[in-house]
Structure formats: structure tokens, C-alpha cells
Amino acid sequence: MPQNETIQDLDLDEYKYGFVTEGKPVFRAEKGLSEEVVRQISAHKEEPEWMLDFRLKALKVYESKPMPTWGGDLSDLEKVLSEIYFYVRPQDRMQHSWDDVPEEIKDTFEKLGIPEAERKILAGVGAQYESEMVYHSLREEWSNQGVIFDSIEDGLKNHPELFREHFGTVIPTHDNKFAAMNSAVWSGGSFVYIPKGVSLNTPLQAYFRVNQERMGQFERTLIIVDEGAHAHYIEGCTAPVYSTESFHSGVIEIIVKKNARFRYTTIQNWSNNMYNLVTQRATVAEGGHMEWLDGNLGSKLTMKYPSCYLMGEGAHGEILSIAYSGDGQHQDTGGKVVHVAPYTTSSIVSKSISKGHGRSTYRGLCKVYEGAHHARSNVECDALLINDTSRTDTYPYIEIEENDANVGHEASVSKIGEEQLFYLTSRGIPEEEAMAMIVRGFIEPIAKELPLEYAVELNRLIELEMEGSVG
Amino acid sequence: MSAAPILKIAGLQAKVADEVELGILKGVDLEIKPGEIHAIMGPNGSGKSTLAKVLAGHPGYEPTDGSVTFAGEDLLEMEPDERSLAGIFLAFQYPVDIPGVSIANFLRTAVQARQPEGEDLDIFEFSDHLTERMEMLEMDVSFAERHVNDGFSGGEKKRNEILQMAMLKPRLAVMDETDSGLDIDALQIVAKGVNKLTEEDPEMSILLITHYQRLLNFIKPDFVHVMVNGRIARSGGPEVAIALEEEGYKTYEGQEAPSTNGSAPAA
Ligand SMILES: Nc1ncnc2c1ncn2[C@@H]1O[C@H](COP(=O)(O)OP(=O)(O)O)[C@@H](O)[C@H]1O
Ligand SMILES: [Mg+2]
Numbered sequence: 194m195p196q197n198e199t200i201q202d203l204d205l206d207e208y209k210y211g212f213v214t215e216g217k218p219v220f221r222a223e224k225g226l227s228e229e230v231v232r233q234i235s236a237h238k239e240e241p242e243w244m245l246d247f248r249l250k251a252l253k254v255y256e257s258k259p260m261p262t263w264g265g266d267l268s269d270l271e272k273v274l275s276e277i278y279f280y281v282r283p284q285d286r287m288q289h290s291w292d293d294v295p296e297e298i299k300d301t302f303e304k305l306g307i308p309e310a311e312r313k314i315l316a317g318v319g320a321q322y323e324s325e326m327v328y329h330s331l332r333e334e335w336s337n338q339g340v341i342f343d344s345i346e347d348g349l350k351n352h353p354e355l356f357r358e359h360f361g362t363v364i365p366t367h368d369n370k371f372a373a374m375n376s377a378v379w380s381g382g383s384f385v386y387i388p389k390g391v392s393l394n395t396p397l398q399a400y401f402r403v404n405q406e407r408m409g410q411f412e413r414t415l416i417i418v419d420e421g422a423h424a425h426y427i428e429g430c431t432a433p434v435y436s437t438e439s440f441h442s443g444v445i446e447i448i449v450k451k452n453a454r455f456r457y458t459t460i461q462n463w464s465n466n467m468y469n470l471v472t473q474r475a476t477v478a479e480g481g482h483m484e485w486l487d488g489n490l491g492s493k494l495t496m497k498y499p500s501c502y503l504m505g506e507g508a509h510g511e512i513l514s515i516a517y518s519g520d521g522q523h524q525d526t527g528g529k530v531v532h533v534a535p536y537t538t539s540s541i542v543s544k545s546i547s548k549g550h551g552r553s554t555y556r557g558l559c560k561v562y563e564g565a566h567h568a569r570s571n572v573e574c575d576a577l578l579i580n581d582t583s584r585t586d587t588y589p590y591i592e593i594e595e596n597d598a599n600v601g602h603e604a605s606v607s608k609i610g611e612e613q614l615f616y617l618t619s620r621g622i623p624e625e626e627a628m629a630m631i632v633r634g635f636i637e638p639i640a641k642e643l644p645l646e647y648a649v650e651l652n653r654l655i656e657l658e659m660e661g662s663v664g
Numbered sequence: 665m666s667a668a669p670i671l672k673i674a675g676l677q678a679k680v681a682d683e684v685e686l687g688i689l690k691g692v693d694l695e696i697k698p699g700e701i702h703a704i705m706g707p708n709g710s711g712k713s714t715l716a717k718v719l720a721g722h723p724g725y726e727p728t729d730g731s732v733t734f735a736g737e738d739l740l741e742m743e744p745d746e747r748s749l750a751g752i753f754l755a756f757q758y759p760v761d762i763p764g765v766s767i768a769n770f771l772r773t774a775v776q777a778r779q780p781e782g783e784d785l786d787i788f789e790f791s792d793h794l795t796e797r798m799e800m801l802e803m804d805v806s807f808a809e810r811h812v813n814d815g816f817s818g819g820e821k822k823r824n825e826i827l828q829m830a831m832l833k834p835r836l837a838v839m840d841e842t843d844s845g846l847d848i849d850a851l852q853i854v855a856k857g858v859n860k861l862t863e864e865d866p867e868m869s870i871l872l873i874t875h876y877q878r879l880l881n882f883i884k885p886d887f888v889h890v891m892v893n894g895r896i897a898r899s900g901g902p903e904v905a906i907a908l909e910e911e912g913y914k915t916y917e918g919q920e921a922p923s924t925n926g927s928a929p930a931a
Contacts, residue, residue: 611723616760619720620774620828621748630773634764634811 226279228252231377234280238346238380243357251366251376258370264556265494265525270440270468277440279378279411331395341386342397345413348384355386359417363446363474363502371470375444379413382443385426386416387453392423396458396644412443418453418481425456427644439466439493445473449481451505456484460647462654463492465522471497479505479534486642487514488651489524498556500529503537503565510539513639515651518551518583519658527557527588532568532598543574544636547583548658555604556588563594572602577635579609579628579659629659668736670751670836670869671696671719675730677894678718688714690894691730696836698867703880705873705905706891707913712873713757715891716840720754721747735835749778751835755825755842757873762812767824768794770812771831778832797830801857818845826854830861837861838871843879855882877909892916 231252235245260267335342341352349356366376385397418424441463449455455475463469469492475483485499501510512528530539545553555574576585587604609631617627632655633640640648671694678689688711696702706712718725719732721744732739734750742750762770771794776785798805801823813821822842829837839858843851859882862868872883880888880902888904889896890913897916898904 610760612760613762615720615722615724615744616756617762617770618744619748619754620770620832621745621777622773623745623777624743626773626777630765630770631762634762637764 225275225277226252226255226374226378230279234378234380237280238349240349241353244349247361247366248377248379251373254367255370255373255377258367258373261370264496265523265554267468267494273439273468277410280380335393335397338391338393339386339388340391340393341384343384345379345382345384345415348415352384352386355417356384356415359446359448360415361446363448363476364444364472369472371442372444372472375411375413375442375472379411379444381410382412382414382445383426383428384415385424387418387422387424387455389419390421391419393425396425396427398427410441412441414443414445416445416447416455416457418447418449418455420451421453422450423454425458427647428457428459428461439468441467441469441471443471443473445471447473447475447483449475449477449483449508451478452480453478454482456486457499458486458643458647460488460490460643460651462490463495465491465493465519467492469495469497471495473497474500474502474529475510476502476504477508477510480507481505482509482511484511485513485528486639487512487526488517488639488643489515489526490517490654491519492522492524494523494525496525498527498529498558500531500558501539502531502533503539503568504533505537506534507536508534509537512539512541512543513642514541514543515636515639516543516545516553517655517658518545518547518553520549520551523552523554525554525556527555527574529558530560530570531558532561532565532570532595535565536567537565538568539570541570541572541574542639543572544639545574545576545585546579546632546635547576547585548579550582550584552584552586554586554588556590558590559592559600559602561593561595561598561600565595566597568595568598568600570598570600572600574604575635576604576606577609577632578606579632581608625659626656629656632659667697669695669697669733670735671739671871672733673730674732676715676718676727676732677729678714678725678727681724681726687728688725688894689718689727692891692894692896694889694896696869696871698835698869699862700887701862701870701872701883701885702887702889703872703874703885703905704889704891704896705875705908706897707916708875710891711894712891713840714894716754716757716838716871716873719747719838720744720752745777748774748832748834753829753832753834753837755822755829755837755839757840757844759813759816759821759825761814763814765812766809767812767827768808771808771828774828774832794831797827800830800860801827802853803827819847819850822846823850823854826857830857833861833865834868836869836871838873840873841875842872843874843876851879852882855879858883877905880905890916 228249231248235248260270343351361376364372366373416426447455447457477483483501487499489495489497499512501512503510510530514526514528516524516526518524524545527543528541530541532539541557543555545555547553553576557572559570559572561568572589574587578585585606589602591600591602593600609628613631614624614627617630618624633652640651643651673692673694676689676692677687680686692715704712714725718727721742727740734752737750739747772785772790775790779785794808795805798807803823813824816824822845825842842854846854872879872885885902888900888902890898890904890908
């Protein structure tokens with residue numbers, strides 16, 4: 194059995210196992226993306242030769258792959274891509290002014306009670322995040338333990354061997370079209386290494402990473418959690434990310450080694466012109482434990498399926514996701530768990546909320562290879578529709594090659610019921626608040642896993658979203 | 665008692681909201697004065713729950729004729745939350761699950777809604793009060809952290825309704841078959857709680873909807889009404905309930921109600 198194989202050997206790209214596309218390859222070279230652009234990026238970052246080669250190969254793969262048609266509607270995307278800049282230097286990116294930020298976004302910041310300085314960062318107009326005293330002492334503590342928490346660029350510069358050994362091993366370039374695109378033009382993101390046996394009590398927050406781009410359009414993150422280490426990493430926040438760009442395509446690779454435990458939490462709320470196409474995946478070795486906690490709000494279309502490849506005996510993977518789609522938004526999200534080794538266990542819990550003309554799709558894969566005996570997996574996906582015009586679909590793919598495996602799947606769709614609303618309003622609770630309460634109750638099993646300040650923000654955001662939903 | 669009625673229902677007719685026909689209430693008249701306890705009895709399907717829900721403003725029913733005045737205001741013009749703030753409370757026959765929302769959170773929100781504009785509830789006072797009310801109803805305090813009605817037994821649901829009533833202190837409580845699903849011990853606890861509330865506030869009125877005489881042994885009504893086929897067919901004192909217990913509803917079968925407003929049942 195393929196326990197010692199690499200991800201490449203498993204040949205499990207998105208085009209197999211249901212994430213299938215049909216249609217002709219795109220031959221037209223995008224106006225915005227060319228070999229020249231890729232060379233410029235690499236030169237600007239003063240990268241080693243191997244990285245330039247990696248990028249150029251990825252560009253070829255990107256060009257050879259057709260636009261996927263199995264998921265959300267990408268028919269506008271080529272046009273969008275032909276108009277964007279694939280690489281913007283951070284100093285240029287930061288130059289819009291606070292006055293350019295749309296009122297609607299400012300208004301939301303106001304209502305969320307986000308401090309002024311933070312608002313500017315979130316809106317992409319601030320200078321660098323002021324480093325805090327707290328952060329300094331944390332940073333010192335971490336570096337004393339040998340923890341590396343850097344920008345991805347610094348990771349490549351300062352830790353070339355460690356970097357090269359792991360980069361691109363979890364999500365190979367050919368995995369999917371957007372992973373290939375990211376591999377060609379990546380910029381920004383984090384490089385994290387947690388040494389053997391080190392256990393961090395305070396989450397690593399991408400916020401804390403100063404002097405670098407916080408979140409690029411093509412961010413790339415590589416996290417290595419060495420044997421027996423424990424850590425939690427948090428990316429994003431619930432405030433809407435305002436960006437003049439309309440395309441975000443990240444790649445997050447995580448390596449959880451033997452008996453290590455790791456949780457990656459993202460809450461992202463994009464402005465609703467955004468295509469958000471992210472590939473995030475972890476490999477989990479023997480006895481390791483990986484959790485994705487993933488919240489997606491806003492955007493025009495999000496396609497994102499965090500995955501766990503359970504490579505070693507007894508590995509455990511967990512995916513908790515919340516998706517919220519408002520008018521004109523489509524969240525095509527879910528998760529993938531791949532059981533390669535015996536006694537591996539996994540669970541996916543996905544909750545989606547669709548309001549107005551919003552649409553949520555759950556798309557998941559559970560794959561159990563032959564030889565992964567005693568594998569157990571459980572999938573639960575629940576959709577909540579706020580209005581009659583909201584829509585939800587479920588595409589659970591299950592593929593089991595092993596007789597001795599136990600896979601369960603449960604799905605439910607509910608509409609905010611007249612009876613529930615009446616019950617709450619009959620106690621004097623105004624209708625909008627009653628709706629928000631029902632929605633918060635619906636996501637409670639996942640929200641309670643969030644750090645308190647995130648849960649609070651998420652709840653407030655849902656309240657804001659429910660305004661005007663009555664009638 | 666010469667006080668003005670808190671609730672005055674006159675010639676009330678109502679139907680299911682989306683249906684053309686289906687008149688359920690066919691001319692209900694009822695007056696309740698502050699501090700009075702009224703019981704409505706009647707066979708299954710006679711319209712008791714419909715009356716309760718129309719009073720609370722359930723959107724699934726539409727009043728088609730008649731009027732309801734509550735504390736001098738036109739009740740039928742008000743939204744359900746406004747009715748609640750005005751002092752109406754409905755203890756549901758079938759309480760609804762709200763997964764993920766704790767009883768404490770739910771009640772805090774409902775009590776907060778009663779605060780004057782811009783004033784925040786004192787959270788410590790609230791939680792002391794909640795604990796005290798739970799003790800009164802012999803409920804374990806850990807119950808407050810459970811999700812509203814989610815996975816509750818029938819008896820727990822009913823007790824939870826009375827807890828809400830005790831926290832929200834209505835002027836008129838409509839209790840729809842609170843006794844069904846309660847064993848005799850639970851029934852006594854609930855009745856004791858309700859009696860305690862009427863002691864605390866002698867002006868509080870109660871409209872008890874029940875199928876059986878049993879509950880009326882514990883909560884003594886001043887008036888008993890028999891509802892048949894969408895109308896009140898008979899009204900009187902506690903003796904009406906005793907008679908019903910012996911005779912059953914068969915004496916009312918096929919009987920037209922003494923119509924006071926002369927409106928004939930639809931089709
Ligand atoms: N939403 C509804 N749709 C259709 N029929 C209804 C609806 N609600 C009540 N009814 C009918 O109205 C009648 C009275 O019901 P209900 O008020 O629940 O009676 P009771 O509480 O006295 O048992 C019954 O025949 C019932 O089937
Ligand atoms: Mg009933």
C-alpha cells in the first residue's frame with residue numbers, strides 16, 4: 194500500500210474523483226500572465242535558480258490545464274484575469290487612500306467596532322501593522338524555542354534547505370489549474386516551522402507578521418509541524434477585506450509529522466467582486482492530528498476544499514467549515530479526506546447559510562485506499578436557507594477501496610422556519626434579531642471552536658448580514 | 665369585579681392564512697378581567713390552539729372578522745414581538761426547537777428586549793433571577809445551558825415554557841395544554857409555580873387551555889368555557905368542568921353555539 198508514496202504518486206488531482214472538468218484546454222495566453230511576468234517576479238525577489246525553474250514549469254502547467262467547469266461559474270474569469278496584474282509590489286499595493294475605500298466597507302468596520310488603525314490595514318491602505326509589546330515578547334519566546342514564523346520570501350532566503358525539502362510536496366503544481374497559477378506567480382504568505390516536541394499555547398496569527406505583505410493576491414503558505422509538536426495558526430479576520438483586485442488564489446501547504454497536532458483557522462470575508470480560489474491541504478503522518486477550521490463569507494465565488502491526506506497509521510484529520518452566501522454570492526466549499534494508512538480517522542462538518550439569492554454548494558470527497566483498514570470517516574453537511582430564493586446543492590463523493598472501512602454521511606437542508614421565528618418573536622425578540630439568533634445557533638457547533646474574539650466578531654457580522662433580511 | 669377587561673374578544677373569526685375556505689374560528693366572544701383565571705376546554709380540533717395562536721399573532725392564521733382588544737389596544741394590528749412586550753404570553757402546546765441557542769441566551773435576549781431603549785440588562789441580576797426562577801420550578805441550573813427545546817422530553821419542554829413565563833411576567837398568560845405530557849409530580853410543580861406567579865402579581869390573568877379537568881384541580885379557574893367547532897358553546901363557573909368530566913363532550917355534538925353577533929359560519 195502506498196504509505197510511503199508522495200502525493201504525486203497518489204495521482205489524486207482535482208480532475209479525478211468527481212472534481213471533474215470537461216472542456217477544451219485554454220491555449221490563449223492571458224494578457225496579464227506571461228513568462229516575462231514570472232521572470233520579473235522571481236528576479237525582484239532575488240530567488241535561487243530552482244525557484245525560477247519551478248515557477249516557469251508551473252506556468253506551462255497552468256497554460257495546459259483547462260478552466261474547470263465542475264464547480265462555480267468561472268465563465269467571466271478569463272476576462273477578469275486578462276485585466277489583472279499578476280504581480281504588484283507591496284509598496285504600490287498600499288498606496289490607495291482611505292478616501293478610496295467604499296462607504297459600505299467603512300460602515301461595516303464602524304459597526305463591527307474595529308479600531309481605526311486596524312481598519313486601515315484591513316482596507317489595504319495603512320502602513321505596516323504597529324508591532325505590539327505583546328507580540329515582541331511572544332516572538333522572543335517563540336524564537337527561543339526554535340520556532341520560525343516568517344514571510345514566505347524570508348523563509349526561502351533564510352532557511353533554503355528546509356524550505357526546498359517541503360515546498361510543493363503537499364500540493365504539486367499539476368494538482369489543479371489555480372494551484373499551477375499560484376506556483377507560477379506566488380507572492381506573500383507565511384513560512385512556519387515548529388520544531389520537534391515544541392508546544393505553543395498562543396496561536397500564531399498572521400496579523401503579527403510585520404514588515405511584509407500580509408495577504409497577497411497569490412499568497413503561498415508553507416507550514417511544517419515537526420514530530421510531536423503542537424500549534425494553532427490563525428489567518429484572516431471577520432471584517433471584510435477590501436481589495437481593488439478581484440482575484441485571489443492562494444496555496445496553503447501543511448506538513449504534520451509523526452504525533453504532531455496542528456490546527457489552521459481561517460475566517461475570510463471578501464468584498465463581493467472577488468473570485469476566491471484556494472487550494473489548502475495537509476499531509477498527516479502516523480499518529481498526527483490536523484484540523485482545518487474554515488469560515489468563508491463574501492466574495493463572488495469561493496471554491497475551497499481544505500483537505501487532509503492521512504498518510505500514516507492512526508492519523509486523524511478534521512475539517513470544520515462555515516460558508517455564508519448573500520445576494521450574488523456563491524460559496525462552493527467543502528473538504529477532502531484521503532485515507533491512505535490503516536486506523537486513520539476523519540470527520541468533515543460543513544454548515545452553509547444562504548440568504549437572498551445566495552448559493553452554497555457542499556462538495557466533498559472521502560477516499561479510502563485499499564489497505565487503509567479500520568479507517569473511519571464521518572461527513573455531516575447542513576445547509577440553512579434564509580429565503581425562498583436561496584439555493585443549496587450537495588455533492589458528496591465517496592470512494593472506498595477497502596472493505597474494512599466505515600464511512601458515514603449525513604446531509605440536511607433546512608429553511609428558517611416560520612415556527613421558529615414565531616416562537617422567538619412571541620417572546621418579544623424582534624424578527625431580525627430572531628433570525629440572527631437562529632443562524633448563530635445553526636453555526637454554534639463550529640463557532641464555539643473559534644477563539645473568543647473571532648466568535649464574537651462572527652456573531653456581530655451575522656447580525657449585520659441579517660439586517661434587512663425581513664420582509 | 666368591575667375593572668375594565670384586559671382582554672376583550674368580540675365575534676372573532678379566523679382562517680388558515682393561505683386558504684380561501686378553512687374558517688376555524690367562527691365567532692368567538694370572551695372577556696377576561698385582570699386577575700381572572702379562565703379555562704377553555706373542548707374536544708380535539710375545536711379551535712383552542714388556533715385561538716391561542718391568533719392571540720399571539722401567528723402569521724399562519726388570518727383573522728377575518730371581529731376584534732380583539734388588549735389593554736385598550738387593537739391587538740390584531742400588532743406584531744408578535746409587540747404583543748409580547750405589551751404583556752401577552754403564549755405557553756405553546758408544541759414548543760419549538762432552536763438548536764445552538766441556550767435557554768440562558770434566549771431568555772437574556774427576551775428580557776433585554778423589555779429594557780427601556782438604550783439600557784443594558786444587568787447581567788448579574790438577570791442570572792440571579794434566572795437561578796431563582798429555576799429553583800422555584802425545581803429545575804437544575806445546568807438546564808439554562810441546554811439548547812432551547814433541543815432534545816427535551818415532553819415534560820422538560822412544558823416546564824421550559826413556564827420558566828419563560830416566570831421570567832417574562834406577562835399580564836395575560838395563555839397556556840395551551842401545558843398539562844399534557846406532564847406526569848402528576850411535574851404537574852404539581854408547574855401548578856405551584858403558576859400559583860406563585862399569580863400571588864406575586866394578583867393582576868395577572870390566565871387563559872388555561874386544557875383537555876382535562878385534572879389541571880383545574882391545581883390551578884382553580886374562575887370561569888370555564890367549552891369550545892366546540894370554533895365557538896364558545898357554553899360558559900360558566902368551575903361546575904362546567906366537573907359536568908364535562910362526567911358527561912364528556914357528546915352533549916355538545918351537532919350543537920350550534922348561541923351566536924351573539926349573528927355571523928354564520930362560512931360555507
Ligand atoms: N395550519 C393549519 N392548516 C390546516 N388546518 C388547520 C391548521 N391549523 C389548524 N387547523 C385545523 O383547525 C382545526 C382546529 O385546530 P386546533 O386549533 O389545533 O384545535 P385544538 O387545539 O382545539 O385541538 C382542526 O380541524 C385543525 O385540523
Ligand atoms: Mg390544541
